[in-house]
Amino acid sequence: MGWRNRSSLLFFLVLCIVHVIDAMNFRNNTHQAEYTQFLLANGVARTPPMGWNSWNHFQCNINESTVKTIVDALVSTGLAAVGYKYVNLDDCWAERNRDWRGNLRAKSSTFPSGIKTLADYVHARGLKLGIYSDAGYMTCSNTMPGSLGHEEQDARTFAEWGVDYLKYDNCYNDGSKPQKRYARMSYALQKVGRPILYSLCEWGQENPATWAGLYGNAWRTTGDINDTWESITSIADQNNIWGRYAGPGKWNDPDMLEVGNGGMSLEEYRSHFSIWAVMKAPLLIGCDVRSASKETLQILGNKEVINVNQDPMGVQARKLRSKDGLEVWAGPLSSKRVVVVLWNRGRSVAPISVTWRDVGLSPYKPVVVRDLWAHSFVSRNKRFRLTANVAPRGCKMYVLSPY
Numbered sequence: 001m002g003w004r005n006r007s008s009l010l011f012f013l014v015l016c017i018v019h020v021i022d023a024m025n026f027r028n029n030t031h032q033a034e035y036t037q038f039l040l041a042n043g044v045a046r047t048p049p050m051g052w053n054s055w056n057h058f059q060c061n062i063n064e065s066t067v068k069t070i071v072d073a074l075v076s077t078g079l080a081a082v083g084y085k086y087v088n089l090d091d092c093w094a095e096r097n098r099d100w101r102g103n104l105r106a107k108s109s110t111f112p113s114g115i116k117t118l119a120d121y122v123h124a125r126g127l128k129l130g131i132y133s134d135a136g137y138m139t140c141s142n143t144m145p146g147s148l149g150h151e152e153q154d155a156r157t158f159a160e161w162g163v164d165y166l167k168y169d170n171c172y173n174d175g176s177k178p179q180k181r182y183a184r185m186s187y188a189l190q191k192v193g194r195p196i197l198y199s200l201c202e203w204g205q206e207n208p209a210t211w212a213g214l215y216g217n218a219w220r221t222t223g224d225i226n227d228t229w230e231s232i233t234s235i236a237d238q239n240n241i242w243g244r245y246a247g248p249g250k251w252n253d254p255d256m257l258e259v260g261n262g263g264m265s266l267e268e269y270r271s272h273f274s275i276w277a278v279m280k281a282p283l284l285i286g287c288d289v290r291s292a293s294k295e296t297l298q299i300l301g302n303k304e305v306i307n308v309n310q311d312p313m314g315v316q317a318r319k320l321r322s323k324d325g326l327e328v329w330a331g332p333l334s335s336k337r338v339v340v341v342l343w344n345r346g347r348s349v350a351p352i353s354v355t356w357r358d359v360g361l362s363p364y365k366p367v368v369v370r371d372l373w374a375h376s377f378v379s380r381n382k383r384f385r386l387t388a389n390v391a392p393r394g395c396k397m398y399v400l401s402p403y
């Protein structure tokens, strides 16, 4: 047996083992499958969700006038038109105490008109409203109640207000398994008669990729992102290993975008956005859109990169190769196309190469290569490979289309 045969046999064996483990996990969860089918049949998040969330930039400093002006900015910048449709409140939108019937209520000092009015404002502009709660007794800010023990009541409240998306955090919980606590909110949401995108945020603690697809549309795979290179590289690697669990209606979530928040260079933000896009991550803008620079808007608004993220096939790209900080990420797209990211994590310009064989295309296939950041077709002298000089901490992103 040649080395190639032996390594294919080994690869095959590993695949078998992976499938057996998958099947066992699935069997363990089949009693919940009836609920799942209902949830996944609601048609939500067939491609990764896109929108804006208040946390990365504003933390608890949010109020209804800020959110409304952000909505206006999403529309006026054209970001809404390229797909950013969810406007998501994070922590700190509610009063510390429930009302006399036990219902959550908007914080009167910051959201005096209430959430329903805000939802109407958002819907009138063709967008959708997201809200935040927690599978514990209090949310992470410790300023508002969590939904543990109030799942059905809170799900009804959200539906009455016209909420379209729920991010569900994990602070101040009772120590029971997230599988239980997150399932309860899933069942509650399925009863309210309104499709609500359900985003689980248990920080990747119990390997949610292996079970959360039964209950929700996205799940965090890691702890919180921050606006540093160390954070995005480490999160990209942690999220990468769960790729095979993602698909239409169920996505790995490496957390919201930091693009435009000022902690990284434009080159670094382009890498952040490119890798999030190919990992089929939810693309949730985390900056103050009202004061975003032209360069920030060009990154977030790159329609060719967004199209990769929103490709109907919904397969998460993975890291194929990494040597001395020079990486190749790739994944399949619809119409037999392939997306490739050449990512230089190092401190100096370096050439990175990829062959058609590396990315699963037949080795002598004629291919058109589109550069998604230069917005141009690439002409090459070597026909079946691609080499590019990649800027420090930068990347090149291509779509290969066989013809």
Ligand SMILES: *[C@@H]1O[C@H](CO)[C@@H](O)[C@H](O)[C@H]1NC(C)=O
Residues within 6 Å of the ligand: 021, 024, 025, 028
């Ligand atoms: C299935 O569940 C059983 C009992 O809860 C457990 O012992 C086993 O490890 C589980 N299998 C997998 C593959 O998770």
Ligand SMILES: *[C@@H]1O[C@H](CO)[C@@H](O)[C@H](O)[C@H]1NC(C)=O
Residues within 6 Å of the ligand: 061, 062, 063, 064, 065, 066, 109, 110
């Ligand atoms: C909303 O927050 C912004 C920024 O913190 C502040 O300038 C503004 O006065 C607040 N508006 C209201 C109505 O609280």
Ligand SMILES: *[C@@H]1O[C@H](CO)[C@@H](O)[C@H](O)[C@H]1NC(C)=O
Residues within 6 Å of the ligand: 225, 226, 227, 228, 230, 231, 234
């Ligand atoms: C940001 O994330 C990195 C990687 O997880 C971590 O090492 C660092 O401490 C974080 N920085 C801040 C300011 O939280």
